[in-house]
Amino acid sequence: xxxxxxxxxxxxxxxxxxxxxxxxxxxxxxxxxxxxxxxxxxxxxxxxxxxxxxxxxxxxxxxxxxxxxxxxxxxxxxxxxxxxxxxxxxxxxxxxxxxxxxxxxxxxxxxxxxxxxxxxxxxxxxxxxxxxxxxxxxxxxxxxxxxxxxxxxxxxxxxxxxxxxxxxxxxxxxxxxxxxxxxxxxxxxxxxxxxxxxxxxxxxxxxx
Amino acid sequence: xxxxxxxxxxxxxxxxxxxxxxxxxxxxxxxxxxxxxxxxxxxxxxxxxxxxxxxxxxxxxxxxxxxxxxxxxxxxxxxxxxxxxxxxxxxxxxxxxxxxxxxxxxxxxxxxxxxxxxxxxxxxxxxxxxxxxxxxxxxxxxxxxxxxxxxxxxxxxxxxxxxxxxxxxxxxxxxxxxxxxxxxxxxxxxxxxxxxxxxxxxxxxxxx
DNA sequence: TCGCTGACTAAGCGCTTGCTCAGCATGGTG
DNA sequence: CACCATGCTGAGCAAGCGCTTAGTCAGCGA
Numbered sequence: 001x002x003x004x005x006x007x008x009x010x011x012x013x014x015x016x017x018x019x020x021x022x023x024x025x026x027x028x029x030x031x032x033x034x035x036x037x038x039x040x041x042x043x044x045x046x047x048x049x050x051x052x053x054x055x056x057x058x059x060x061x062x063x064x065x066x067x068x069x070x071x072x073x074x075x076x077x078x079x080x081x082x083x084x085x086x087x088x089x090x091x092x093x094x095x096x097x098x099x100x101x102x103x104x105x106x107x108x109x110x111x112x113x114x115x116x117x118x119x120x121x122x123x124x125x126x127x128x129x130x131x132x133x134x135x136x137x138x139x140x141x142x143x144x145x146x147x148x149x150x151x152x153x154x155x156x157x158x159x160x161x162x163x164x165x166x167x168x169x170x171x172x173x174x175x176x177x178x179x180x181x182x183x184x185x186x187x188x189x190x191x192x193x194x195x196x197x198x199x200x201x202x203x204x205x206x207x208x
Numbered sequence: 209x210x211x212x213x214x215x216x217x218x219x220x221x222x223x224x225x226x227x228x229x230x231x232x233x234x235x236x237x238x239x240x241x242x243x244x245x246x247x248x249x250x251x252x253x254x255x256x257x258x259x260x261x262x263x264x265x266x267x268x269x270x271x272x273x274x275x276x277x278x279x280x281x282x283x284x285x286x287x288x289x290x291x292x293x294x295x296x297x298x299x300x301x302x303x304x305x306x307x308x309x310x311x312x313x314x315x316x317x318x319x320x321x322x323x324x325x326x327x328x329x330x331x332x333x334x335x336x337x338x339x340x341x342x343x344x345x346x347x348x349x350x351x352x353x354x355x356x357x358x359x360x361x362x363x364x365x366x367x368x369x370x371x372x373x374x375x376x377x378x379x380x381x382x383x384x385x386x387x388x389x390x391x392x393x394x395x396x397x398x399x400x401x402x403x404x405x406x407x408x409x410x411x412x413x414x415x416x
Numbered sequence: 417t418c419g420c421t422g423a424c425t426a427a428g429c430g431c432t433t434g435c436t437c438a439g440c441a442t443g444g445t446g
Numbered sequence: 447c448a449c450c451a452t453g454c455t456g457a458g459c460a461a462g463c464g465c466t467t468a469g470t471c472a473g474c475g476a
Binding site for chain 4: 251
Binding site: 036037038040041120121124125161162165166168169172173175176177179180187192195196198199200202203205 | 244245246248249328329332333369370373374376377380381383384385387388395400403404406407408410411413
């Protein structure tokens with residue numbers, strides 16, 4: 001369908017080397033189908049055909065269609081959380097950290113928009129146990145952002161009246177990028193990240 | 209399913225009085241099912257049963273399942289555009305107008321989150337002709353926001369480097385509310401609107 | 417009383433879905 | 447050579463899908 005290398009769509013896709021190549025192709029095909037049509041509108045035949053196999057081959061590598069979604073969603077959330085922690089842990093004060101976080105969070109949701117759509121908009125299709133895992137990861141992300149805002153407010157670098165609302169706004173901006181960003185967008189993911197970083201710092205009342 | 213009055217979910221749902229009551233019930237059931245499970249995971253039996261009818265009754269009032277989605281999506285988008293125009297046309301300078309716009313846009317996406325989910329996240333399931341109508345309405349909304357930001361920048365009330373990016377951020381914040389807001393959220397739609405209005409004005413560099 | 421209409425249902429058609437299973441080619445091992 | 451594990455296919459099953467059809471029935475004007 002598209003010739004975009006997977007590395008661009010999901011740089012952190014796990015198992016690219018270790019996993020059997022067929023399983024990897026199935027995962028890749030599932031990501032693109034789920035993102036484009038949604039989980040329920042995607043058939044196992046769609047996925048298998050995109051991966052160049054018969055429908056039955058899917059069940060050699062994955063237990064079910066839902067298991068594919070669970071794997072994508074969990075890996076995607078884990079990658080996002082890692083990215084957030086990485087940005088928060090680095091050097092600098094709260095404002096510097098926040099700028100870096102927004103830049104990377106935003107750029108990721110633009111660059112990996114295909115995975116991002118599955119991760120953010122197909123949660124309702126997850127089996128209950130996979131949903132629980134993913135919900136915990138989402139909570140962790142939210143907590144990291146809240147903690148950073150709180151630290152900035154305590155240090156006098158930010159002026160916020162409601163930390164939770166501000167945290168919601170920050171993550172919200174980034175997540176929604178995966179909805180509207182397309183390969184026809186004129187801004188590169190990195191440009192967009194820088195601009196959003198600027199907007200967020202102002203939103204939080206940082207002097208810049 | 210829920211006892212929330214429809215007026216709260218979609219205050220502007222058209223035809224509540226004029227339309228045959230059965231057709232209205234079907235529309236209402238479709239909104240709730242599409243929002244909760246998505247278009248493709250919703251069956252015509254789901255909708256009909258929720259409306260207290262047999263599956264066949266649906267086809268007396270609507271041509272197809274997709275026609276129901278089209279009606280919901282078009283009416284929802286028309287209502288949103290009307291709300292935006294209403295806020296922009298009112299009195300005050302760009303900053304006052306923008307605050308009002310964000311307050312109402314945000315509050316609507318919280319209050320009418322059920323319709324909002326269908327409107328914003330089921331676009332891909334629309335038949336092509338209905339999609340064209342809806343896409344035009346979305347473009348109109350984006351243009352209104354962009355124009356207002358441009359006016360504010362020209363009047364020296366806003367400091368923005370990229371109008372399109374800023375406009376994206378403003379609408380993005382509001383739209384994403386329909387994804388995460390639940391009836392367990394502690395902020396009322398109006399409170400959230402006021403807080404988001406504050407954040408957006410700061411983001412746009414308005415002195416407040 | 418009558419025929420007619422509009423809203424509705426029970427039954428089910430044709431098709432697609434997720435998934436299974438018997439069997440086949442391949443390549444490494446004794 | 448035989449033997450088997452691995453990775454896959456072709457065929458197809460049971461269930462469920464959107465939608466249709468034939469028919470019921472209350473209400474109504476003449």
